[in-house]
Amino acid sequence: MKTLTLAATAILLTAGFASAQTVRIGTEGAYPPYNMINDAGEVDGYERELGDELCKRAELDCTWVKNDWDSIIPNLVSGNYDAIMAGMAINEERQKVIQFTQNYVPPQASAYAAMSADADVEGGVVAAQTGTIQASHVAETGATLVEFATPDETLAAVRNGEADAVFADKEYLVPHVEESNGELVWIGEDIALDEGIGVGLRQSDTELKDKFDAAIASMKEDGSLNEMIGKWFGEGAPLFE
Incomplete structure (x- = not known):
């Protein structure tokens, strides 16, 4: 650089x-x-x-x-x-x-998090924030994209069963996963998008x-x-x- x-x-x-x-x-x-x-x-x-x-x-x-x-x-x-x-x-x-x-x-990694290690991020329902690079990525996969106005709403969608997983900036998700006491888990490998x-x-x-x-x-x-x-x-x- x-x-x-x-x-x-x-x-x-x-x-x-x-x-x-x-x-x-x-x-x-x-x-x-x-x-x-x-x-x-x-x-x-x-x-x-x-x-x-x-x-x-x-x-x-x-x-x-x-x-x-x-x-x-x-x-x-x-x-x-x-x-x-x-x-x-x-x-x-x-x-x-x-x-x-x-x-x-x-450049930051994006990642999937879910309530179960078996969550289907390729063919299931994945939550992402509207207008983000993560939402665009999910739309190009076989998953069903559900979009929300705020990142907190994407996590809530996973917890209440509206979505199988959330896809977001990993640095945003890290504290939520770490503080969930095992409720939330990482799915798959990190993905570079930006x-x-x-x-x-x-x-x-x-x-x-x-x-x-x-x-x-x-x-x-x-x-x-x-x-x-x-x-x-x-x-x-x-x-x-």
Whole structure:
């Protein structure tokens, strides 16, 4: 992976937008540990901490906007906010509509979880969140796809018998499987579907992309991005080399 030198990064971080430009960041607030709403009613999680640090380094004055997942890209395009940080994987289909910064999470595995090790993920009913790369993958298999607006609803569908299994980002599923005391089990091998997770931006906002790219690159170079990933995702989480 090519990375900017510290000198080049510094130039990009101080060029372009006027100091403290206001940027509105849209997030779902329902996908821990990436993003969530805390007891104070505020956006929290890995992406909140990361986004605030990126904005600080890029000299941007950022505010956070909560938006439902199924309309998060249309509302970016229509101008309701300026960027998306919502655990959104970079893939070819989305890049036809919006652009992404370089990734701030390495490519992640997707995985199936179920109540039984015998669950049929190829010909049974599989739950996935609407509009995700996991839902698109299930639709291309022999399984029957049932979609839900939030990731929590996909897990609930498995527990209440509406679905045989759930297919989702593995990092999201890990705490649920580990804390289920054996109720939930992994099915099959992990599956790679994406190029990592990045900040989503309108196609025309190239200058803003440069600012975020420079800030992400600086965090990769000084090791602070890996430290933040370890804090929120725990030991064993994929890190940047």
